[in-house]
Amino acid sequence: GENVEQHPSTLSVQEGDSAVIKCTYSDSASNYFPWYKQELGKGPQLIIDIRSNVGEKKDQRIAVTLNKTAKHFSLHITETQPEDSAVYFCAALSYNNNDMRFGAGTRLTVKP
Amino acid sequence: NAGVTQTPKFQVLKTGQSMTLQCAQDMNHEYMSWYRQDPGMGLRLIHYSVGAGITDQGEVPNGYNVSRSTTEDFPLRLLSAAPSQTSVYFCASSSRLANYGYTFGSGTRLTVV
Numbered sequence: 001g002e003n004v005e006q007h008p009s010t011l012s013v014q015e016g017d018s019a020v021i022k023c024t025y026s027d028s029a030s031n032y033f034p035w036y037k038q039e040l041g042k043g044p045q046l047i048i049d050i051r052s053n054v055g056e057k058k059d060q061r062i063a064v065t066l067n068k069t070a071k072h073f074s075l076h077i078t079e080t081q082p083e084d085s086a087v088y089f090c091a092a093l094s095y096n097n098n099d100m101r102f103g104a105g106t107r108l109t110v111k112p
Numbered sequence: 113n114a115g116v117t118q119t120p121k122f123q124v125l126k127t128g129q130s131m132t133l134q135c136a137q138d139m140n141h142e143y144m145s146w147y148r149q150d151p152g153m154g155l156r157l158i159h160y161s162v163g164a165g166i167t168d169q170g171e172v173p174n175g176y177n178v179s180r181s182t183t184e185d186f187p188l189r190l191l192s193a194a195p196s197q198t199s200v201y202f203c204a205s206s207s208r209l210a211n212y213g214y215t216f217g218s219g220t221r222l223t224v225v
Contacts, residue, residue, distance in 0.1 A: 001171070009152070034212070041219075042218055042219070043202050044155070044214075045216070098162055098168070099160075100145075100157065101157075101171075102147075104152055104154040
């Protein structure tokens with residue numbers, strides 16, 4: 001099955017700096033890659049996703065890049081704010097199955 | 113539109129007890145799933161369903177049962193609780209017709225003593 005690895009496990013940045021979280025996946029059939037943000041005591045919330053026919057997607061301060069050849073994708077957050085502090089999860093899914101695999105998560109702390 | 117509703121939010125069980133975690137969604141999503149979240153291990157899929165009457169096992173199904181009698185509800189049953197099942201459980205739903213993004217419930221924190 002799919003195996004998703006996520007790095008780093010913790011990340012601390014100064015407010016206004018950029019943050020980058022990287023994930024790799026093993027199944028070449030995976031073609032959907034979402035990112036989730038989880039705040040304390042809440043369920044994960046989808047913040048951005050990318051499909052395999054696209055190399056990059058941007059939504060305001062958040063962007064995701066995908067390299068299918070290397071089987072890795074990354075989340076980029078620019079101009080970070082304290083409210084960006086949370087745990088972020090990447091995931092990978094193949095449209096041919098229903099088993100979405102998640103990375104272990106990255107705890108992002110943005111210091112004011 | 114409440115999204116995905118999970119009950120209870122907290123539960124303490126004794127080893128060997130059984131219980132059912134409830135999950136309901138009002139978005140007419142055909143796909144529903146249960147995940148458990150443990151420190152440092154992300155979210156692991158327990159069971160999932162692609163529609164009423166259809167269920168299948170995920171990565172860590174042992175000790176859990178599910179059923180899907182309606183589109184809206186997807187309960188998770190712990191048959192005989194063990195301390196290893198202490199975790200936070202999340203239910204999620206999605207629609208393949210719209211997009212694949214999951215909507216998660218707020219979670220059930222289960223402690224087995």
